[in-house]
Amino acid sequence: MEIENFTLGPFETNAWLLTDTTAGRCVLVDAPPGAGKTILPEIRARGLALEALLLTHGHWDHMADAHHFATPGTMVCAHRDDAGCFSNPEHYAPWYRLALPHLTEADFQPVPISNWVEDGGTLPLLGKTWEVRHVPGHCPGNILFFCAQEHAAFPGDAIFAGSVGRSDLPGGSWPVLLKSIRERIYTLPDATALYPGHGSPTRVGDEKRLNPYARPLPGN
Ligand SMILES: [Zn+2]
Numbered sequence: 001m002e003i004e005n006f007t008l009g010p011f012e013t014n015a016w017l018l019t020d021t022t023a024g025r026c027v028l029v030d031a032p033p034g035a036g037k038t039i040l041p042e043i044r045a046r047g048l049a050l051e052a053l054l055l056t057h058g059h060w061d062h063m064a065d066a067h068h069f070a071t072p073g074t075m076v077c078a079h080r081d082d083a084g085c086f087s088n089p090e091h092y093a094p095w096y097r098l099a100l101p102h103l104t105e106a107d108f109q110p111v112p113i114s115n116w117v118e119d120g121g122t123l124p125l126l127g128k129t130w131e132v133r134h135v136p137g138h139c140p141g142n143i144l145f146f147c148a149q150e151h152a153a154f155p156g157d158a159i160f161a162g163s164v165g166r167s168d169l170p171g172g173s174w175p176v177l178l179k180s181i182r183e184r185i186y187t188l189p190d191a192t193a194l195y196p197g198h199g200s201p202t203r204v205g206d207e208k209r210l211n212p213y214a215r216p217l218p219g220n
């Protein structure tokens, strides 16, 4: 499996394109603003079938272009606790317009979710088994997708290299986020690569040793 990064939109949000070149199939993690114009033509030009769009959470910078990818034959997966962000993103538009006044109604398109996923659930993607972990705290519906066979996990905005997600946004909570990181991210194998929603990839073991905001519990 190849993992390719696209950094897109005003908040430099990461989309991750996962490709099984032999099978001609791919999976996209998150669809930031601009993904429809950049990643979709790339998928088409390579003749890949998009198995799934995995949405780590409902913040606009991660789902703004999701509607471009929600076509028949593509699973669109997300957590129900962010359902309102996917069905009615326009509701959150005033908040984003504070930073980005040029955004119009057309920038806030809903996306139909075909698969609501839960903590502990599994998904068959690209011929491998993926585990879903619920990691709230940055927002209520942040989930992480973990593929043990690939030693790879996609935590959305729960954790970054040397940092953690904001917990001061609506529905956020620092104690909840810290618990998610300690119990659902630091319990992954140390060698697991983390491909976060912003910034560079890192590893679980490195964050357990070095992350100044989220220290593991003693004994972990
Ligand atoms: Zn976010």
Ligand SMILES: [Zn+2]
Binding pocket: 011, 013, 059, 061, 062, 157, 197, 198
């Ligand atoms: Zn983000």
